[in-house]
Amino acid sequence: MAESNIPIVPPGGEHLILELWSNGSDVLTCAGKIKQICEDAATEAGATVITSHFHHFGGGHGVSGVVVLAESHISIHTWPETGYSAIDVFMCGNSRPIKTLEIFKKEFDAREVRYQLVKRPSGKIIEAM
Amino acid sequence: MAESNIPIVPPGGEHLILELWSNGSDVLTCAGKIKQICEDAATEAGATVITSHFHHFGGGHGVSGVVVLAESHISIHTWPETGYSAIDVFMCGNSRPIKTLEIFKKEFDAREVRYQLVKRPSGKIIEAM
Numbered sequence: 001m002a003e004s005n006i007p008i009v010p011p012g013g014e015h016l017i018l019e020l021w022s023n024g025s026d027v028l029t030c031a032g033k034i035k036q037i038c039e040d041a042a043t044e045a046g047a048t049v050i051t052s053h054f055h056h057f058g059g060g061h062g063v064s065g066v067v068v069l070a071e072s073h074i075s076i077h078t079w080p081e082t083g084y085s086a087i088d089v090f091m092c093g094n095s096r097p098i099k100t101l102e103i104f105k106k107e108f109d110a111r112e113v114r115y116q117l118v119k120r121p122s123g124k125i126i127e128a129m
Numbered sequence: 130m131a132e133s134n135i136p137i138v139p140p141g142g143e144h145l146i147l148e149l150w151s152n153g154s155d156v157l158t159c160a161g162k163i164k165q166i167c168e169d170a171a172t173e174a175g176a177t178v179i180t181s182h183f184h185h186f187g188g189g190h191g192v193s194g195v196v197v198l199a200e201s202h203i204s205i206h207t208w209p210e211t212g213y214s215a216i217d218v219f220m221c222g223n224s225r226p227i228k229t230l231e232i233f234k235k236e237f238d239a240r241e242v243r244y245q246l247v248k249r250p251s252g253k254i255i256e257a258m
Contacts, residue, residue: 006186008186010208011208011210011213012213015146017249017252019249050184050193051182051184053180053182055180057135057137061137064179065197066197066202066204068182068184068194068195069193070193072193072204072206072215073195073204075201077201077219077221079140081140082140084140084250086249086250088219090204092206114250114252118146120146121148121213121243
């Protein structure tokens, strides 16, 4: 993205701390697919992607990845051996991290989900499950 | 780093959610300096850096950056206009996010700090200030 198109976003926002367990593990080993899901989720929440980096630990191991946003970031770490993914969606300005929840649940074929939506910097819990 | 040297780390860990306000704002606009602080902090906590990406929003605006670790990630977003930085240090395995706290306080010349150290995936608060 051209530098001039990256918006300047005011401080403070909402942070979705998401713990997700998948039924299967296929997606949890695929860095390319996870990158696409995270970038699509960012767009759905109204955020602007600056850059992404995703790393597959090889073989049947998991993926670590981050999407740097004009509004902050999305990060994900997956462990296919247990089906667990630790996902963070932190967005400032008018973007809404909670809008990514249904995308992650669907794309990761969630069997269990726990999350906290936390206001930053106050630390106030807006919503939790 | 050579792929073969990147350790495979078990699921679950500790997440330091850190809100920091600086006395000055010089460091908050310098992507290169912040990258160095974050990578040094990762090493101090016993973590392995895979890659980093830092973006300066230009002029007197802030920096967004991430360090992808074998043990998960460090992220930072700074707003020099208010002196505020939102920092996350998430580490699995034997690395300890709390060890980065003094580095960030010193290097960012902190006048105010608030944090939660949260166990993942349980969400249990280990320590807070």
